[in-house]
Amino acid sequence: MSDAVLVIGGGIAGIQASLDLADMGKHVYLVEKSPSIGGRMAQLDKTFPTNDCSICILAPKMADCYDHSNTTILTYSEVKEITGSAGDFTVTVLKKARYVDAKKCTGCGECTEKCPAKAPDLFNMGLGTRKAAYLYFLQAVPRVALIDREYCIRMTKGLTKDGKPRCGVCKDVCQAGAIDFDQQDEEITLNVGAIIIATGFDPYDPTSLTEYGYRRYKNVVTAMEYERLICASGPTGGHLKRLSADGRDPKTIAFIQCVGSRDLHHNKYCASVCCMHSTKEAILANEHDPEIHSYIFYIDIRASGKGFQNYVARAEKEYNVTYIRSRVAEIAQDAGENPVIWYEDTNSRQVKSMTVDLVVLATCMVPRTDAVGLAAITHTALDEYKFFQTSPLAPVDTTIPGIFACGYCQGPMDIPESVAQASAAAARAAEIVS
Amino acid sequence: MSLEDIIQETKTFYCLDCGKCTGLCPVSRYNPAYSPRVMLENALFGFQDDLTYNHDLFSCLTCYACSSKCPGDVDYPLFIQKARALALDAGQHGDCAHSGTVQSLARLMSNPGVSQNRLEWLSDGLRISTQSDTMFFVGCAPYFEHIFDFDSGAIDAVKASLKILNHCGIEPVVLPNERCCGHDMLWTGDVETFRRLAEHNAAIIKEAGVKKIIFSCPEGYRTFKEDYPKYVDINCELQHISEFLADRIAENGLDFSEVKRKVTYHDPCRLGRHLGIYEQPRKVIAALPGIELVEMEHNKEESLCCGTSAFVNCDSCSKQIRVDRLLEAKATGADTLITSCPKCQIHFRCAMTNKGEEKGPDVEIEVMDLVNLVANALGDGHNE
């Protein structure tokens, strides 16, 4: 029997659930796959409808969660096996080697600067590269560097003819002596009474919507890519500019809603938050440059949360945002690499084209690809869309007693709903371990 | 069938009113009065007369550009097909092009008693038999020679197909009493004529005892594959010649001589979006040594229709669609526009004759059927 709780996933939902339980005096193990907690919210620039700086409101929770005496945060770790039942689960966690001693690393960034090897920068949605020795992002918690074994020269290229490793720059420059190439993956066994799944979502890849030209046309980006472009900690330092060679500042932006959502050819459901996040992104664009005019192409505006309708009204009145009722048919490109949008304006029943500087696709959001594996490990059921199955009257209970799911991993929802659900999962877990 | 039945069968009620269909529709680009979405909505609210007496009911190309992307998965072309049957009951049949010759021919052929002289085009080099397991379906190609005053290329394609089959060791059955497959009849709402044609074709095919039918016309192919089974039993393996060639090339390869050409490929609606065959014609083209294939801006599932379907409502809008497509082909820098549909070939060639008042920009590009491209590279290496 155990009164500890395992939380799988260190986004805002996982962090909130952990904090609630830790504050209640329960010990929480928070397992996060990536090298830092924070999740999707750490990638956003600002959040609707308050336009709070996302990392500003998230970072204190990350810090609280990490510093709390009742939490053990295991980042760069994955759950491998779970046995047992409610009240008494045995969990095997694989803690991947960072090749950096967390106790010594100061997060100074020297290794990152000097590392010669490059890797795709997933935190920045693939816009630009990072190094093999890196810090996941500037405000990462824990602030400990790591070496990506798939891109590190020393680890992938073998020894030289003379039997020497091909690189060791990071170790040479680390003043704290924190680099440890001999570090091993670690298997950790935990005993917990309840489990909370909070693994969040992945953005849907719109490449298969060939009519929208994603990856074909440089100035067609996804919403998450846009967030990184407009965020001060992103690849352009928050300077919104086109990805085509001209790198111009865009003056007109089109936001295309329901890309791969509400679509029987892709995902049948509505991702619930895109009407609002596109509105926010359009507002931010105009804040960056008052000359920017944004167009949001929608089918039904979903602004039913607290303060949302007013937010949309403000966007129209104060931030030069025009809403056009239309699901965009196709996106072409003119000689200047400017996207050309073809659509039927359903209110006027006219087919029109519009040339803009930048297109942002509000893609659907889908459960993470490893949700299926996690469902197998936990024996919980997934619904037809691969969200963790819950029921309307027990919204955070999975099909296995003692295992709960909260946030987007169980259905489309925004941050306040995820936070409320996280507390709900904490309450349910508390009922078991109290 | 009532309008409500049609709605239920085609699931038009799933329509989200999003406008994606209309935004994609090639007809809507040039005809502001036409909107697939508005046509559906009118039906959903029971405005049947607005549907059946609408001239534009026959403007739809049934090309599936809309439905292939429709988020409600509404089968709009099927809706149009069924609605046209209702319209025919009300005496509406759209504007038949070329004085209705093609439609009249189909109707003539539906008469069981009619006898035809269909095989005159067979020349010495081409061999058919009555014993083969494999049949080659010719379709209306022999008649097209006499309807258009430009070289439609239809019978050339048939001959080339036969040359290809012969080269591959097949002397197919070619039936002297074939009838029109009925595609245009079905798609303009004349289900009765379609049924008679289907029944006749089914009977003669059964009598011939063949096990496999190869088509060079995607409309015939689609009709046999998707539409005939609701009316008759064919019980044969069906294949388009591009599929046949792709298989053959993959298995043993074919001895092609060099083809120094830059070509682009136009996916016919009936082969592409209707049946999902995009790769096989491309594999065939790629197998020709020396050839360079450049894709048009709209290709595969996004391919643009050639602008006319079922020889109905062919107007300046159709011409504009065609010219746009030809300009797209030109923009690739290719010398030749390859297609694998006799109808597409006819419509493209027609557009370049600059007939009538609908003058568009002058576009000149060679239009050729895939089978001609292949046949020319076979055997004697004669490269036209």
Add this chain to the structure above:
Amino acid sequence: MSEVRIGVFVCHCGSNIGGWLDVPEVAEYARSLPNVVFAQDNLYTCSEAGLSQIKNGIKEHNLNRVIVASCTPRTHEPLFKRVCQESGLNPSLFEFVNIREQCSWVHMQQREAATQKAKDLIRAGAAKASLLEPQEDIYVDVEPRALIIGGGIAGLTTALTIANVGFDVKLVEKEKELGGLLRHLYKLYPSNEEAAAVITPRIEAVRNHPRIEVFNDSTVRDVRGFVGNYDVIIASDGKEETIKTGVIIVATGAEELKPQGLYSYDGQKVITQMELEQLLADGNVSATKVAMILCAGARIPERTYCSRTCCMTAIKNAVLIKKQSPEAQVYILYRDLQTYGTEYEEYLRMSKEMGIRYIKYSLSNPPTVSDGGVKVYHELLGRELNLETDLVVLATPLVPHSDAKELAKKLKVPLEQNKFFLEAHVKLRPLDFATDGIYLCGCASWPTDVEQTIAQALGAASRALIPLTKGQVKVEPIVSSVDQDKCIGCGICEYLCPYKAIAVFPTDKGDRASTIVASCKGCGVCSSHCPMMAITMQNFNDDQITAQIAALAAV
């Protein structure tokens, strides 16, 4: 007094501050101020890196005062204070200067002026910081009990959860029956299960729970006290009773708007969705030509919000009508369909399969209802439709109860512009009030469906369980303090105090005012009105404020 050593940390806040004024210049200026021995700029002071720098700064430079110049104290003040405390510095020796909401964000296109203003604000902050004194934390015990106001699905769920974990619960419900809105509903979407089947087991579980006491037909008369120690006076049947409670949860729900004067509403031929539910429950719907008008009384200039639940309610009721009478024709007239998520989108498709048809109308061209028909301009079709109807159903929004305002006053919690209760932070603290120890959930906060209400109720229970399980909470030492030598016992402070946190007591010198420390919220009303200037606010005393003003005035 030992040497004052101030450290100033100026934050870029990404580009939120750094993008609009010259942060390094401001940091350099700070270094030049009297008593400032160390100044630094950080990209994100609230991040792990920034916090480490504060800790290091305190250690290395022996700081005994810390100033962070960044965002609003509402976000991170507790965090920075904790960091100071962990480094051995009394948290009251920390001063927050807001150069974001009060500077960079309101002077976005005036870089030089904003930079100067930031310097001025920090100069003032440093002047105050020099006069800060250490304060001791105040701890109060938490009464191991929760009081829940509202006995609908939200209140019942919260009650059960808290009671299951082991705490005493008092549930106050103003109606004679428990159950709230669900008592008036027939079937719930998306599962179409009966509302009664959902609410009845919960009511029974609550009534049978040994730790839950229910007060029906009761209202909250008054609320006194502070987190952990609330005295709630409830009135039932003319009698009053005081309940001591550690935490309070507001689960008072909302009510359906009765659309008087809208669309010829008469409660007979034109009815609301809830009225329809009653008819459906009784099997009394004989209508075969139904039109439902959505956004009736919502998303209009007088009431701008979207009530979130009405679209699905209407669609569900339309489906139920079709199930009862498959031949019925049902039209739904909408503006934007809120069928978000997975199940609701699926439900919408199902409703279309059943033959329910959707007509979009616009705010500028609403439908008109007359006897036997509804005229509506279908925006997307571009034509006016004349619908023959024998029943019109209006989907009206949920609105706050008329007594919500009273309750808010008693609890001293805010309402937002539509008069729903306003939480501490719309994104990250949706279930807490800014006032410690009071929580909210369900439609009292915002219109919400049953599934989300249950999630929020469970969540509110979790939030409430934190102080309950801790048994103790910390109170901020920003409280009033009376110099009894100056006080003349006039009683103005007691009269004015909104928290009843200061009162006049007899002493051997005469009547003198004295602060009830744990109730005091540090608002300063008493101090500013005291005719003898006998009251000072700790951490905001007269000397400190005067020093700030003087520093601001100095150029």
